[in-house]
Amino acid sequence: MLEIKNLHAEVDGNKILRGIDLTVRPGEVHAIMGPNGSGKSTLSYVLAGKDDYEITEGSITYNGVDWSELGADERAAAGMFLAFQYPIEIPGVATMTFLKTALNAQRKARGEDEISTPDFMKLVREKSKALKVTPDMLKRPLNVGFSGGEKKRAEILQMSLLEPTLCVLDETDSGLDIDALRIVSEGVNQLRSPDRSMIVITHYQRLLDHIVPDVVHVLSKGKIVKTGGKELALELEKNGYADYVDEEAA
Amino acid sequence: MAAVQETIDQVKAIDVDQYKYGFVTDIESELAPKGLNEDIVAFISAKKEEPEWMLNWRLEAYRRWKTMEEPTWARVEYPKIDFEDLHYYAAPKNTEGPKSLDEVDPELLETYKKLGIPLAEQEILAGVAPENRVAVDAVFDSVSVATTFKEELAKAGVIFCPISEAVREHPELVQKYLGSVVPVSDNFYATLNSAVFSDGSFVYVPPGVRCPMELSTYFRINEKNTGQFERTLIIADKGSYVSYLEGCTAPQRDENQLHAAVVELVALEDAEIKYSTVQNWYPGDSEGKGGIYNFVTKRGDCREKNSKISWTQVETGSAITWKYPSCILRGDNSQGEFYSIAISNGHQQIDSGTKMIHLGKNTASRIISKGISAGVSQNTYRGQVSAHRKASNARNFTQCDSLLIGDKCGAHTVPYIESKNSTAVFEHEATTSKISDDQMFYCQARGLDEEEAVALIVNGFVRDVIQQLPMEFAVEAQKLISISLEGSVG
Ligand SMILES: Nc1ncnc2c1ncn2[C@@H]1O[C@H](COP(=O)(O)OP(=O)(O)OP(=O)(O)O)[C@@H](O)[C@H]1O
Ligand SMILES: [Mg+2]
Numbered sequence: 001m002l003e004i005k006n007l008h009a010e011v012d013g014n015k016i017l018r019g020i021d022l023t024v025r026p027g028e029v030h031a032i033m034g035p036n037g038s039g040k041s042t043l044s045y046v047l048a049g050k051d052d053y054e055i056t057e058g059s060i061t062y063n064g065v066d067w068s069e070l071g072a073d074e075r076a077a078a079g080m081f082l083a084f085q086y087p088i089e090i091p092g093v094a095t096m097t098f099l100k101t102a103l104n105a106q107r108k109a110r111g112e113d114e115i116s117t118p119d120f121m122k123l124v125r126e127k128s129k130a131l132k133v134t135p136d137m138l139k140r141p142l143n144v145g146f147s148g149g150e151k152k153r154a155e156i157l158q159m160s161l162l163e164p165t166l167c168v169l170d171e172t173d174s175g176l177d178i179d180a181l182r183i184v185s186e187g188v189n190q191l192r193s194p195d196r197s198m199i200v201i202t203h204y205q206r207l208l209d210h211i212v213p214d215v216v217h218v219l220s221k222g223k224i225v226k227t228g229g230k231e232l233a234l235e236l237e238k239n240g241y242a243d244y245v246d247e248e249a250a
Numbered sequence: 251m252a253a254v255q256e257t258i259d260q261v262k263a264i265d266v267d268q269y270k271y272g273f274v275t276d277i278e279s280e281l282a283p284k285g286l287n288e289d290i291v292a293f294i295s296a297k298k299e300e301p302e303w304m305l306n307w308r309l310e311a312y313r314r315w316k317t318m319e320e321p322t323w324a325r326v327e328y329p330k331i332d333f334e335d336l337h338y339y340a341a342p343k344n345t346e347g348p349k350s351l352d353e354v355d356p357e358l359l360e361t362y363k364k365l366g367i368p369l370a371e372q373e374i375l376a377g378v379a380p381e382n383r384v385a386v387d388a389v390f391d392s393v394s395v396a397t398t399f400k401e402e403l404a405k406a407g408v409i410f411c412p413i414s415e416a417v418r419e420h421p422e423l424v425q426k427y428l429g430s431v432v433p434v435s436d437n438f439y440a441t442l443n444s445a446v447f448s449d450g451s452f453v454y455v456p457p458g459v460r461c462p463m464e465l466s467t468y469f470r471i472n473e474k475n476t477g478q479f480e481r482t483l484i485i486a487d488k489g490s491y492v493s494y495l496e497g498c499t500a501p502q503r504d505e506n507q508l509h510a511a512v513v514e515l516v517a518l519e520d521a522e523i524k525y526s527t528v529q530n531w532y533p534g535d536s537e538g539k540g541g542i543y544n545f546v547t548k549r550g551d552c553r554e555k556n557s558k559i560s561w562t563q564v565e566t567g568s569a570i571t572w573k574y575p576s577c578i579l580r581g582d583n584s585q586g587e588f589y590s591i592a593i594s595n596g597h598q599q600i601d602s603g604t605k606m607i608h609l610g611k612n613t614a615s616r617i618i619s620k621g622i623s624a625g626v627s628q629n630t631y632r633g634q635v636s637a638h639r640k641a642s643n644a645r646n647f648t649q650c651d652s653l654l655i656g657d658k659c660g661a662h663t664v665p666y667i668e669s670k671n672s673t674a675v676f677e678h679e680a681t682t683s684k685i686s687d688d689q690m691f692y693c694q695a696r697g698l699d700e701e702e703a704v705a706l707i708v709n710g711f712v713r714d715v716i717q718q719l720p721m722e723f724a725v726e727a728q729k730l731i732s733i734s735l736e737g738s739v740g
Contacts, residue, residue, distance in 0.1 A: 048691075048695045049694075049695070050691050050695075051687065051691065052687075071694065071699075072691060072694035072695045073694045073695075073697050073698055073699045073700075073703075075695075076694070076695055076696055076697035077697050080695075081695075082695055084692065084695075087692070088686075088688050088689055088691075088692035089689075090689060090692070090693070090706070090707060090710055091710055091711065092709070092710030092711055092712070092713035092714070093706055093707070093709070093710035093713075097706075098696075098706070101698060101702065101706055102693075102696035102697050102698060103697075105696070105697040105698045105699065105702055106696075106697035109697060109699075141710065158696065162696070162697070
């Protein structure tokens, strides 16, 4: 279970998160919506453990572990996964190589043996087929020259391979065409399970038609200003953020 | 603290002190007295039971050398070397020339085992499939101790032996080719080497023969205060092919050790030579104390038409590296290649690159250089591409990439391009980049620790060059790259 309490965080001295409270239980999917610049990606970075994102007040615990004690790699080994809004290019490193290195690094950190090459190949083939990631893409350097949609699919491929228990998806839908949105959503839905928690950051209701959330939050100026059921997303789609943002400004 | 900064600090703290080849082998050895004069040159020659022409060749080189000045144009700094304070000959006492393996000092075999060289033929036969076999010549300080697979190579007509043996047994070949690529008076270190070279490898591949296995030499400096001056000569006769690998290590010592080798390659018509080096000499400690001075002259001559010479090097060691494996593209349609990874860390200084001298028509060359600098090191790529008046349609492509880890190191690119023929086309591309915090974070968010992330990103950066290495070497090179940039393992 993820518990965020009164979380304040800043980047380079700029206060961005100003008191977030959020609890995500195993099996739940929470959507976070909110205007540009409200702090959604910042929250995802703080959760994943990016340097320079400093917690100034409050706490994050996951399964009882104080998250601030762990580095990004340790959090990954403990089940954290962030699907990046802007995935990073790693020139010269074949996607396949990257996947294997990541999987084995996590296994090593958990004291497990390395996966054998045949087992790994089998696993990748199976997962990439489901997400329509071509063998050609797997040979290319990670994210280099990938289209926007391809990058997002590669993120979800990593997620389904690494099988994290705490998934944060930052605008995974942006850049996806209609078919890709369906394929990726199906991939995400297959990972929904009673022992997995998900936070889905998005601007659009249409993603939530595919990945139906249990709870929807509105984030504005670094705070959660509204929490509701999936119907909240529909309402936002119709009326925009005006109601909540103004209320906050007032 | 930013991820990258943290990595730099860790790398700085531990890296070079972790040199894992830094053991000293306890073997009695025979040393020439310190210093250099005609008597020492004669002593070395006598030790090798050389014919008179060889002695005269050495003496001529020595007399030239005395008139020469140490070059200073490279971007490296070091205290002046006292050439009188060195031993110019050191041999493990029990080993006068190669013998059967049973007679080689077991301590020596142990050393090679530590270096991961499968020296004993039985081991090789037991462990490696026939097509992957590697014939090894191991040079310990100044003497070649064992050459494996000699008989089998002889069946194919390939000569692979210590150069001292070649001087005695194949004088016609040695006389014809020695010094024909790197002339005696070429440069300060090459001339010194010509006077005092003690051993090294000799390869001759007869016409039309594809050498049935990779040939390999491992160089090891063990003795204190010795210079190592090996000499390698490889001749690929018409239509032949050979792939040659060279590996180097040295023990960890506080004082600097000098290594001034000369390598000459000759490719005749339609012949191809592929020469790969993994250089991992001791780089000095984290304070910059000790380490090897590596002043090497390597040159290949594509002497006849359609010949090809390809240099691939992975340079991770040495305190100072001064090295420019070059190709003279003399034959029409000949090709030269240079693929290089040069990693500097700690206080290392590298000034390395290549020369592609286009003399013949339709000659082509390709240079891919990847420099990685970390710590407070300095890494310079120096490359010359020139086309002679008669070199119509000469082509060169140069790609020169530098990667910086941290902000206390330096990367420099010094290209010299010169064309006397208007049909020549030379392309030069250069980039300098840093490992970004975003890349580090992305990798770490996927579970890689800092070191694994740096190693992965660096291995990606050097991929084009790694692909040029023979399979077994590629794996070794990748490991070596990780080790030389290591920060916090263990
Ligand atoms: N390094 C930084 N220095 C200063 N301000 C920053 C820094 N990083 C982010 N910010 C600011 O923090 C605020 C929140 O940014 P964040 O990326 O979290 O927004 P977001 O909700 O994800 O927006 P979007 O919907 O556009 O993706 C923005 O105003 C942004 O400019
Ligand atoms: Mg964002």
